[in-house]
Amino acid sequence: MNKPLTLKFVSENQKAINFYANNGWKKVVEEGSPGEKYWVMVYE
Template sequence: MIKLWGLYLPDNFIHCLFVHPDYSRKGVGTALVDASIQKMNPPLRLKCVSKNDKALLFYKKKGWVQVVEEGPVSERYWLMEYQ
């Protein structure tokens, strides 16, 4: 079962989308992102930790674009956008 997670509908922003490692590469992340897209109106935005190469690649393959890298050096993240 998939539950809705941290969506902030007024800003079309996805908060706290995480997939447990046991469910990695099983379509769970795709299902969560697809459900988010259906619930909100583009453009959608989210933040992705800069060091999380797997997540960045996942989002890029799904059509998300890296807009700007922000945050202090120890906590850098990319603001990403989906049209």
């Protein structure tokens, strides 16, 4: 696959945040409306 790779997931999903952060992914921006926020992450 070509890099960078991006993904989105629900901000409340702390397990996902930890998993991806521990595997080299970086948070880029948190988007969405209150109650429906999600993180965009990138892997370079």
